[in-house]
Amino acid sequence: MLTWAVGMLSGLAFLGYGIAPPAADWGLMINENRAGLLVQPWAVKDLTVALVNTGNHVVSNISFHLNEGEVLGLVGESGSGKTTLSSALLGYARHGAKIIQGTIALDGQDILSLDDHALRQIRGYKISHVAQDPGTALNPALTIGQHLLELLEVHQSRLSSSERNHKVAKILDEVGLPQDDVFLKRYPHQLSGGQQQRILLALAFLLQPRLIVLDEPTTALDVTTQTLVLNIIRKLCREYNVAAIYVSHDLTVVKDIADRVIVLYSGQIAEDAALSQLFETPKHPYTQGLLNAIPDVSIRKYLSPIEGHAPSPNDRPTGCAFAARCTFASELCHQQQPKLTLLSQGVDPHFVACHHWDEMGVINFQELDPHLIELKTDQQALLKVEHINAWYGQQQALFDVSFQIQRGECLALVGESGSGKTTLSRVIAGLNENAEGQVILADEVLSLQGQKRQLTQRHKLQYIFQNPYKALNPAHTIGQTLTKVVQHFFATSQQETQQKVVQVLQQVSLPPQVQELYPRDLSGGERQRVAIARALLCQPDVLICDEITSALDVSVQASILKLLQQLQKQGVTLLFVTHNLGVVRAIADRVAVLKNGHLVEYGETDQVLSHPQHGYTKTLLTHAPSLFKTTAQRICA
Template sequence: MANTFKNTVLSVSDLTVALVNTGNHVVSDIAFSLREGEVLGLVGESGSGKTTLSSALLGYARHGAKIIQGMIELDGEDILSLDDHALRQVRGYKISHVAQDPGTALNPALSIGQHLLELLEVHQSQLSNSERQQKVAKILDEVGLPHDDVFLKRYPHQLSGGQQQRILLALAFLLQPRLIILDEPTTALDVTTQTLVLNIIRKLCREYNVAAIYVSHDLTVVKDIADRVIVLYSGRIAEDAVLTQLFETPKHPYTQGLLNAIPDVVIRKYLSPIEGHAPSPNDRPSGCAFAARCTFATDICRQRQPDLIQLKDEFDPHFVACHHSDDVGVITFKEVDHHVIELETNKQALLKVEHINAWYGQQQALFDVSFQLQRGECLALVGESGSGKTTLSRVIAGLNENAEGQVVLADEVLSLQGQQRSLQQRHKLQYIFQNPYKALNPAHTIGQTLTKVVQHFFALSKQEAAEQVVRVLKQVSLPLQVQELYPRDLSGGERQRVAIARALLCQPDVLICDEITSALDVSVQASILKLLQQLQQQGVTLLFVTHNLGVVRAIADRVAVLKHGHIVEYGETDQVLSHPQHGYTKTLLSHAPSLFKSNVHDACA
């Protein structure tokens, strides 16, 4: 596959980025090359060095770090040797960057037309106005957006998330650069929009002979876009292989661990999180950084860093940095049975949602939505962005101002206005937000945040409150020392565990989880899903809002599919995902990434 590509665009050798204060390496000895039209997937957990490496390829190091050695050759020119002025000319013209969050990457004060035309004015000032307008119309057409005056006069906030992301792609490809770096551009998108964006990226890379680096923590998405994959761990390349090799015969235990942790829409597989954490740059061992988490590790692993070597007898180059790569076998998945909670018609439902209608201003967002949940059950709400998933969950939590209908919890009718609910009612139904960093007070330590919750809902002594906090931290597998830290000191997965712990302190009957795993590494996601499954077994009822159908297969007993505010399909998870009846459900499933389905670009070839 790799040898179908043309000239080499990017060549990286001996690239090392270090912390200024300590000199410790953030990424070390990175070497690879990339050809015209080729898409390289760059994967790894948070802290693996993905963002540091992708920034370095732009000639940039974040505050507190510096590039201390190596070469980054773009069409034979070392960009690290360029002065600031020349480097600014390269960025945006020869190298483009697509950010993860288009909402912050686009200037809210500029219209869509201004964004595109100003880029041409800066880098291609020799073009006439009509030529610029033609180029803008052409690129918007290629990313599937209109180019009439009405659309061009819109501002970023007037576009959907998928439209904003396609504007970033238009900006990235407008100047036909040599290299594009895409930083998790589909993380927040629903599956159909994600497929659209991935297809656009692949089509434009081939059409314009642009080399691309796709940064992600989601290997199922990488499988649908990349030709080759580099797996980073603790700032080093653990494995570098063409796509089929990496997914069919991974040779590094870390790669295999990532694959084992991924939930999949096709089968309900056993999720196996990688225990432990990657070491920080200031705490890396002299031997293999993965040894402490690796089941294959021996004394040599703890003593000596493995070199990145090319495996023999491989048709395409396959590189791995592991002393025991010969022992890592073919990847196999353990499928598990799922015992669905039987809905007993003679048994009283714990939560009843009846005839809910809701509005945003004059726009109706939900239409006569009804369902029931029994104790210990998990219901997944799925659908595209704008389908009403989050609106419905916020109505149930009493967070939507404009709604009608009835929510009944344990035979008590709840007010649809949260502030009118009793303290008892509020702590029995808890909401966990998608972004735990925004949901946690940055000025309070984790211990202060959790203790305040206990003191607010329960009349406990300081000692009793402290004991409750210790209990819940153990329940979510967080070390007790975390109490002294602030939200900024924690990883995304740790912050999400704190958010879950805060909700559990209220001893809830129902947990509403709003896209709580969407931004997490696959291994952290697997550990969070296992935690939620344990809570179910303890009798906690879950309402799980997500666009990840693999997660739905892994955790949900039942699924409600929403489209434009209506439930269009409802049933047991395995039945809905394996034998969908509604055309909309079938469409969602056809776009869901999977380890067991052919690639998007294979299917569309």
């Protein structure tokens, strides 16, 4: 009987590929490049997925190919079609959609022509998938050893027991995990997030498939664990000649792993280029917009979010889908959809779908002058954290942590997973009762137990959680959620309450009509703005932001960061918890670095990030992805 784990791996596994000219011959193709002759076993031509009810396309006319051992980066905002495309490459379409056109060649065989049984034999064996959330992808009822051995039993039943054990030990060694019986008998919940993700990599590479699709596998990981996972992927793809597609919204991570990149927008290829071409000479305004929106650890640059939203499949215009958001748009763009055009041939062909690609200049990042960032060092501290110790059960998690934040300042709290960042922020918010020390807000000592704090104290210090979907009541409209906050903290009339709600929505750049919608009707960025609006209704002095941009598209992230900077100018003080050092460089005035519950470095942002003193801070910076690090630097890291 197939277990849940094998069902997940073989039934939901994804297919992946690379890039090919739209009109290229496909099948078993040979392409000469710098490495010599490379077999191209994966080829996709004119792949189109449409909604069943309306017939509108979700992704349209996708064509590309991929070499053995090559990694293709697939990037774009939420709604661009990344997940739909990844699923379709497996011959799978989500409920309400269907594949209506196209061919997908696996070693010359069109997998879309296979029946369900044949597809199940391929999934998990020749095609593997690495999910974004290993906690939900692994069966909590199976040990690590059972996960790995059952996969071999299903797809390689002829192997003897000793041969299976040998293959399991070998793949665990290659992903940097123990091979002893104690580890194999552990369950997924007994592993860290990084270990769980490496187990998914072990499962994906165990059968040495022809292709692997990786769906945002490092989004929730800290920078050092992220580097480890990326290095493992890169090494195993080359060692086993496995082609891979790396799906992500973070171009700095894609720069660390991919050989080529496809930029998707509104279900179509906007740009398709080799890695160096895409980052050095992007030719589509959307690609340039994504690069301008990325915060970077190396420099404090101006963040420019792309205004507006990508159109839904049921609301796409006649002409260029990006025209409404593009500063280069002309009448032609609104009337005629641009075709994917080959700009350069040879070893690294470059394709772009834009009427005005020849007007795209070299991208120039606008670096902010650090001398213009003034710290109000003469002000009295608004929030003081003194000698905080905290425990989880019998295990101490924080050790004598102290720092101060001035009014209108942003302090970033950084460190690896398990360093104590969230524990410390929850202690400050009164959400962790097993703690000692003092939290002083505007000269008032706050109880470490939130329920014992006075109402006026509670609304002055607000917590914004990482996942806004879980933090918002799905049964309440946005208007109901925000109205209840006003009614709880303030004695206002119905008209005054409505005015406060409309004003705060305007403050976070959301229209009043959002009040009629439910959380499920909003994008991730819109939900996060609602969570910020809910906190702002309390008129807080301090906002604690716990990884609030980690799962957002780079453009949405840039807009959220600009909003927080505006709030700072209005006097709001920020404690920003994050593992993204690029975000720290963009928004923080000071940085506090935590390691194993100890505060190891604390100071002004540019001083800490440009001239770190502690070895641990230097390690974090070495592993932080950056648009301005060379290939040699990222591989050595």
